[in-house]
Amino acid sequence: xxxxxxxxxxxxxxxxxxxxxxxxxxxxxxxxxxxxxxxxxxxxxxxxxxxxxxxxxxxxxxxxxxxxxxxxxxxxxxxxxxxxxxxxxxxxxxxxxxxxxxxxxxxxxxxxxxxxxxxxxxxxxxxxxxxxxxxxxxxxxxxxxxxxxxxxxxxxxxxxxxxxxxxxxxxxxxxxxxxxxxxxxxxxxxxxxxxxxxxxxxxxxxxxxxxxxxxxxxxxxxxxxxxxxxxxxxxxxxxxxxxxxxxxxxxxxxxxxxxxxxxxxxxxxxxxxxxxxxxxxxxxxxxxxxxxxxxxxxxxxxxxxxxxxxxxxxxxxxxxxxxxxxxxxxxxxx
Amino acid sequence: xxxxxxxxxxxxxxxxxxxxxxxxxxxxxxxxxxxxxxxxxxxxxxxxxxxxxxxxxxxxxxxxxxxxxxxxxxxxxxxxxxxxxxxxxxxxxxxxxxxxxxxxxxxxxxxxxxxxxxxxxxxxxxxxxxxxxxxxxxxxxxxxxxxxxxxxxxxxxxxxxxxxxxxxxxxxxxxxxxxxxxxxxxxxxxxxxxxxxxxxxxxxxxxxxxxxxxxxxxxxxxxxxxxxxxxxxxxxxxxxxxxxxxxxxxxxxxxxxxxxxxxxxxxxxxxxxxxxxxxxxxxxxxxxxxxxxxxxxxxxxx
Amino acid sequence: xxxxxxxxxxxxxxxxxxxxxxxxxxxxxxxxxxxxxxxxxxxxxxxxxxxxxxxxxxxxxxxxxxxxxxxxxxxxxxxxxxxxxxxxxxxxxxxxxxxxxxxxxxxxxxxxxxxxxxxxxxxxxxxxxxxxxxxxxxxxxxxxxxxxxxxxxxxxxxxxxxxxxxxxxxxxxxxxxxxxxxxxxxxxxxxxxxxxxxxxxxxxxxxxxxxxxxxxxxxxxxxxxxxxxxxxxxxxxxxxxxxxxxxxxxxxxxxxxxxxxxxxxxxxxxxxxxxxxxxxxxxxxxxxxxxxxxxxxxxxxxxxxxxxxxxxxxxxxxxxxxxxxxxxxxxxxxxxxx
Numbered sequence: 001x002x003x004x005x006x007x008x009x010x011x012x013x014x015x016x017x018x019x020x021x022x023x024x025x026x027x028x029x030x031x032x033x034x035x036x037x038x039x040x041x042x043x044x045x046x047x048x049x050x051x052x053x054x055x056x057x058x059x060x061x062x063x064x065x066x067x068x069x070x071x072x073x074x075x076x077x078x079x080x081x082x083x084x085x086x087x088x089x090x091x092x093x094x095x096x097x098x099x100x101x102x103x104x105x106x107x108x109x110x111x112x113x114x115x116x117x118x119x120x121x122x123x124x125x126x127x128x129x130x131x132x133x134x135x136x137x138x139x140x141x142x143x144x145x146x147x148x149x150x151x152x153x154x155x156x157x158x159x160x161x162x163x164x165x166x167x168x169x170x171x172x173x174x175x176x177x178x179x180x181x182x183x184x185x186x187x188x189x190x191x192x193x194x195x196x197x198x199x200x201x202x203x204x205x206x207x208x209x210x211x212x213x214x215x216x217x218x219x220x221x222x223x224x225x226x227x228x229x230x231x232x233x234x235x236x237x238x239x240x241x242x243x244x245x246x247x248x249x250x251x252x253x254x255x256x257x258x259x260x261x262x263x264x265x266x267x268x269x270x271x272x273x274x275x276x277x278x279x280x281x282x283x284x285x286x287x288x289x290x291x292x293x294x295x296x297x298x299x300x301x302x303x304x305x306x307x308x309x310x311x312x313x314x315x316x317x318x319x320x321x322x323x324x325x326x327x328x329x330x331x332x333x334x
Numbered sequence: 335x336x337x338x339x340x341x342x343x344x345x346x347x348x349x350x351x352x353x354x355x356x357x358x359x360x361x362x363x364x365x366x367x368x369x370x371x372x373x374x375x376x377x378x379x380x381x382x383x384x385x386x387x388x389x390x391x392x393x394x395x396x397x398x399x400x401x402x403x404x405x406x407x408x409x410x411x412x413x414x415x416x417x418x419x420x421x422x423x424x425x426x427x428x429x430x431x432x433x434x435x436x437x438x439x440x441x442x443x444x445x446x447x448x449x450x451x452x453x454x455x456x457x458x459x460x461x462x463x464x465x466x467x468x469x470x471x472x473x474x475x476x477x478x479x480x481x482x483x484x485x486x487x488x489x490x491x492x493x494x495x496x497x498x499x500x501x502x503x504x505x506x507x508x509x510x511x512x513x514x515x516x517x518x519x520x521x522x523x524x525x526x527x528x529x530x531x532x533x534x535x536x537x538x539x540x541x542x543x544x545x546x547x548x549x550x551x552x553x554x555x556x557x558x559x560x561x562x563x564x565x566x567x568x569x570x571x572x573x574x575x576x577x578x579x580x581x582x583x584x585x586x587x588x589x590x591x592x593x594x595x596x597x598x599x600x601x602x603x604x605x606x607x608x609x610x611x612x613x614x615x616x617x618x619x620x621x622x623x624x625x626x627x628x629x630x631x632x633x634x635x636x
Numbered sequence: 637x638x639x640x641x642x643x644x645x646x647x648x649x650x651x652x653x654x655x656x657x658x659x660x661x662x663x664x665x666x667x668x669x670x671x672x673x674x675x676x677x678x679x680x681x682x683x684x685x686x687x688x689x690x691x692x693x694x695x696x697x698x699x700x701x702x703x704x705x706x707x708x709x710x711x712x713x714x715x716x717x718x719x720x721x722x723x724x725x726x727x728x729x730x731x732x733x734x735x736x737x738x739x740x741x742x743x744x745x746x747x748x749x750x751x752x753x754x755x756x757x758x759x760x761x762x763x764x765x766x767x768x769x770x771x772x773x774x775x776x777x778x779x780x781x782x783x784x785x786x787x788x789x790x791x792x793x794x795x796x797x798x799x800x801x802x803x804x805x806x807x808x809x810x811x812x813x814x815x816x817x818x819x820x821x822x823x824x825x826x827x828x829x830x831x832x833x834x835x836x837x838x839x840x841x842x843x844x845x846x847x848x849x850x851x852x853x854x855x856x857x858x859x860x861x862x863x864x865x866x867x868x869x870x871x872x873x874x875x876x877x878x879x880x881x882x883x884x885x886x887x888x889x890x891x892x893x894x895x896x897x898x899x900x901x902x903x904x905x906x907x908x909x910x911x912x913x914x915x916x917x918x919x920x921x922x923x924x925x926x927x928x929x930x931x932x933x934x935x936x937x938x939x940x941x942x943x944x945x946x947x948x949x950x951x952x953x954x955x956x957x958x959x960x961x962x963x964x965x966x967x968x969x970x971x972x973x974x
Contacts, residue, residue: 230746230747233738238758326747
C-alpha cells in the first residue's frame with residue numbers, strides 16, 4: 001500500500017508540473033497574440049465610455065486576469081483564477097463562463113470516446129488472442145495485417161473514408177451534428193434513436209482507429225505470455241483448457257489495461273479530428289472553433305481540460321495497475 | 335593502441351565494408367518484392383516532390399465549365415470546385431508535404447539524438463533533468479498544443495512547419511537513444527573506449543553514433559510519417575492560412591467547402607489526397623521493414 | 637500415506653525425438669532406451685543440449701514444438717504407453733500420475749494468483765471432489781517441507797523465495813498423489829544451503845511416499861548426493877547408465893570419465909580438475925554417422941567414424957562405447973540399489 005501511495009504522489013507532482021506548464025503556455029500565448037486581445041478589449045470598453053476600473057473588471061472576468069499591472073501580476077492573477085476554477089468568460093458566446101461551455105461539450109466527447117474505445121478494445125483483444133494462437137493460420141495472418149494497416153493510418157483518413165462511404169456512397173446515416181433538432185430532448189424513443197444514429201459514425205471511427213493498435217498489442221502480449229514458463233508448467237500439471245486459457249488471457253491483458261486508461265486520456269486530444277469531421281460538439285470541436293473565433297479564454301480553458309484529462313488518465317492507469325497486479329499492490333519485484 | 339583496434343568491438347554495420355552492405359541491401363530487397371515496391375513508391379514521390387511543380391503551369395489552369403467534373407481522361411481524378419485538375423493539385427502539393435516531413439525528421443532526430451546521448455552518456459543529474467523534460471514533452475497532448483500555437487505563429491512554410499513539429503516531437507527518439515546509450519554503456523563499451531584514452535568526442539562521434547545510426551535512420555523514417563500526418567491534419571482542420579498547396583488544404587476544401595460529400599461524382603476530390611497519403615505511408619512502411627532486416631542481423635540469418 | 641509398492645517402473649524404448657529446423661528434421665534423441673526401476677531415484681546427467689530435458693518432457697508426452705516424437709515408446713506402469721495418449725487422457729495423467737517440477741529459477745507459478753487458488757485450479761482440473769481435503773494435504777506437505785502451509789497458500793509467487801517456490805512446485809507435483817516425479821534442474825540457481833535442503837527434502841519425500849523419481853541435472857555433485865542410479869547423456873544418447881556408486885567410482889564411458897575428472901574437489905588439488913576438451917555437439921553439428929563423442933574422445937578408433945556404438949550390458953550397467961568390452965553380468969559384483 002505504501003508503494004502505491006508513493007507512486008500516486010509522484011504522479012500528482014508530475015501532473016501538477018504538467019498543468020502548470022500548459023497554463024503558462026496558454027498565458028504566454030494569449031499575451032503574445034498579435035494585437036494583444038486583452039489590451040484591445042480593455043481599450044474598447046473604455047472607448048465605449050466605461051469607467052477604467054469597471055472596464056478592468058469586465059476584462060478580467062473575460063480572460064481570468066487583469067489587463068493592468070506588471071506581466072507577473074497578471075500571471076499570478078491568472079493562476080489564482082484557475083485555482084478557483086475560474087476559466088474566464090467566453091467571447092464567442094457572450095456572457096457564458098468558459099467552464100459551462102466546456103462542461104456541456106465534455107459529455108459529447110466522453111461518451112463516444114468511451115464507447116468507441118471500449119468497443120475496439122474488446123474486439124482487438126479478442127481477435128488479438130486468436131491471431132497470436134493461430135499465428136501460422138491464414139485468418140491469423142489476415143487479422144494481424146488488418147491490424148497493422150489500420151494502426152498505421154491516421155485517424156482523420158479513417159474518419160473521412162467512413163464518412164464518404166456511409167453518408168455519400170451509401171447514405172444511411174446522418175453526416176453531422178449530435179442529434180436532429182426536430183425531436184424534443186428527453187427520454188423518448190425518436191430522440192434517443194436520433195442520438196444513436198448520429199453517434200454511430202464517430203464511435204465507428206474511434207473503434208476502427210483503435211482496433212489496429214489493440215490487436216497488435218494483444219497479439220504480442222499473448223505471444224510473450226505463451227513463452228512464459230508458468231503456462232507450460234500449468235499444462236504439465238494437467239490443468240483444464242479453460243483454466244489454462246484464463247491464466248494466459250489474464251496475464252496477457254494486464255499490460256493492456258494501462259494502455260487503455262492512457263489512451264482514453266489521449267483521445268480527448270485525438271477527438272479533435274473526428275469531432276471536426278462529423279461536426280460533433282465535443283471538446284475537440286470546441287477547441288478548433290475557439291481558435292477560429294479568436295476566443296482565447298475558451299481556447300486556453302479547453303486546452304487545460306484536455307491536459308488535465310491526460311494527467312488523470314496517467315494516474316488512473318497507475319492505480320488500475322496496482323489494483324489488478326498483485327506484484328505492484330504488495331510492492332514486490334515484478 | 336589505436337582506434338582501428340577498437341573497431342572490432344563494434345557491432346557489424348560500423349565495420350562492414352561498404353560493398354558488402356549494398357549487396358545485403360540488394361538481397362533483402364530481392365527476397366520480398368513488396369519491399370522493392372516500397373522503394374519504387376518513395377522514389378516516385380521524391381521525383382514528384384522535386385519535379386512535380388515543373389510539370390504544370392503556375393498557377394494551375396481553371397476550367398469554369400467543369401466544376402467538380404467526374405473523372406475523365408483529361409482529369410483522372412476529376413476537378414475541384416474551381417475546375418482545377420485534382421491530380422495536378424496532388425502532384426504539386428507533394429513538394430510541400432515531403433519538404434515539411436523531411437525538415438521535421440531532421441530536427442526531431444537531431445534534437446532527440448543529442449538529448450538522448452547527453453542523458454545516457456552523463457547519467458546522474460543531467461539524465462534526471464533531461465528525462466523529466468522528455469516525459470513532459472511526451473505527455474503534453476501534442477495536437478491541441480499545435481492548434482494553440484497556430485494562433486500566434488502561422489507556420490505555413492514547409493520549413494517553419496518542420497521546425498514546429500520537430501520541436502514538439504523529439505521525445506520518443508530521445509528516450510530510445512538514451513536507453514541504447516545506456517545499454518552500450520552497460521556492455522562496457524564506453525569504459526573500454528575510455529581505457530584506450532579516446533576523447534569523449536571520439537567516443538560519441540566515432541563509436542556510439544555509428545553503432546546507433548541504423549536505428550536512428552529507421553526512427554527518422556517513422557518520424558517522417560508522423561510529420562506527414564500532422565501537417566496534413568493541421569491544414570485539414572483549417573487552423574492555418576491556406577497559402578500553401580498541401581493535401582490537407584484539399585481535404586479541408588473537399589469536406590467543408592461543400593460539394594464533395596454531397597454527390598458521389600465529386601468524391602475523387604476527397605479521395606485523391608487520401609490515396610496519396612496512404613500510398614506514401616505504405617512506401618515508408620515497406621522501406622522501414624526492409625531496413626529493419628538489413629540492420630538487424632538476427633532477422634537476416636533466418 | 638501410500639505404500640511404496642505403488643511406485644511405478646518406467647521403460648523408455650528406442651525413443652527418437654526430432655526437431656524441425658531449416659536444415660531438415662534433426663534428432664534431439666536418437667533411439668534412447670532407459671529403464672527407471674520402481675522406487676528408485678535416477679539422475680539424468682549431461683551438458684546442456686545433450687537431450688536430457690527432451691527426455692524428461694517425453695515422460696509426460698510433452699515435447700515442445702518444433703520437436704516431435706518420431707519413433708519409440710514410453711511405458712509407465714499403471715498408465716501404459718504415454719506417447720500414445722492425447723487430449724483429456726493425457727491431461728489426466730499429467731499432474732495426477734506424473735508430477736513435473738520446474739527449475740527453481742523459472743517462474744512456474746501464475747504471478748497473478750495466490751498459491752492456494754492455483755492449488756484449487758489443479759484440484760478442479762483433476763475432478764477432486766473434496767477440495768478442503770486437498771488444501772489440508774497441501775498444507776501438510778508444505779509443513780513437511782518446513783514451510784508455514786497456511787501462509788504460503790495465501791501468498792503470491794513474488795512473495796516467496798526461490799527455495800520456497802521450489803518446495804511449492806514439489807507440493808503441486810505431489811499433492812494429487814503422483815508416484816512418478818520428474819524434477820528438472822531442481823537446485824539450479826539456488827544458494828548452497830537451500831540446495832542442500834531441497835535435495836534432502838526430495839530424498840525424504842521420495843522415501844516416505846514411495847515414489848519413482850527422475851532428477852535432471854547438469855551437476856554431478858547433485859546426482860552423486862541423492863540418486864540410486866545415474867544415466868549420462870551425450871548428443872541425444874544415453875552413453876552410460878548404472879548404479880550411482882559404480883558409475884561415479886569406476887566410470888567406463890570416456891565421456892563419463894571426462895565429466896568426473898572435470899569436477900573440482902574441495903579437498904583435492906584444483907589442478908587435478910580438468911575440463912573436457914572441445915564442445916558438445918548441437919543439433920546442427922551432430923555427426924550423421926559414427927559415434928557422436930568421437931571428436932572429443934581420447935580413445936577414438938577407426939570404427940568410431942562409421943558405426944554408432946549400441947549400448948551393451950557391462951556388469952550391472954549399460955555403456956555405449958566401442959572401447960568398452962562387454963562382460964558378463966556375473967563377472968562383477970552387483971551393487972545394491974537402495
